[in-house]
Amino acid sequence: MNTLQNKLDAFARLLRIMDELREQCPWDKKQTISTLRHLTIEETYELADAILEEDWLELKGEIGDLLLHMVFYARIASEKNHFDIADVLNAICDKLVYRHPHIYSDVKAETEDEVKSNWEKLKLKAGRKSVLEGVPKSLPSVVKAARIQEKVRGVGFDWDTKEQVWDKVKEELEELNVEVNANSDRIEEEFGDVLFSLINYARFVGVNPESALERTNKKFIKRFQLMEELMAEANTSFEGMKLEQMDVFWEKAKARLKK
Secondary structure (H helix, E strand, C coil): CHHHHHHHHHHHHHHHHHHHHHHHHHHHHHHCCCHEEEEEEEEHHHHHHHHHCCHHHHHHHHHHHHHHHHHHHHHHHCCCCCHHHHHHHHHHHHHHHHCHHHHHHCCCCCCCCHHHHHHHHHHHHHHCCCCHHCCCCCCCCHHHHHHHHHHHHCCCCCCCCCHHHHHHHHHHHHHHHHHHHHHCCHHHHHHHHHHHHEEEEHHCCCCHHHHHHHHHHHHHHHHHHHHHHHHHHHHCCCCCCCCCHHHHHHHHHHHHHHH
């Protein structure tokens, strides 16, 4: 592995290249924080895909792409005399030291839960009026629900056991069923409650709901596309095919992928 000096040299090289691109490249010179925003979001999802696939080669590249964006934002900010990359790095270092008093001070925290609880209390002490202030509004809903639940757990607002949470899931399912049978205007609300309670249960059984759903998405896509290939090999198509016939190809695809 590289030494600390190698790592510092590599980071300095990136900073130099960023400066050169910003000063000489027509495309890089035109970029603003607004024009980069959607590209950063795209890069973040590409990084998330690499993590999900545990593709280490791809992960290395995606980390680099995202790191470039962070350096780019800092460069633009420095041009406007707001801050530069050194300010960014010092700010995160200061925050890490402040948020880890069990490492850099005399606070005791033996478990992950104690650490998280300390974090939330420190954030409130720093001036936040609500525990939930730090949850970004633009987060995808599944991720946002998980973050909300983690945040309130940090101050003790949580169930004690996974059995209690599962009972809540069943309760919400029953309430949804009642509204569906009544064809009421509260179906969407109750459906949301079911999803929220399931995401909460995922936390109690050690599952990341976003990753779990994305794995299922990928699995379904893979099976469905293989089913299409098998149908093409059999010289048949969806047109005029009944669900029972489709299911035969679906099961074949499922069995082949298991092998």
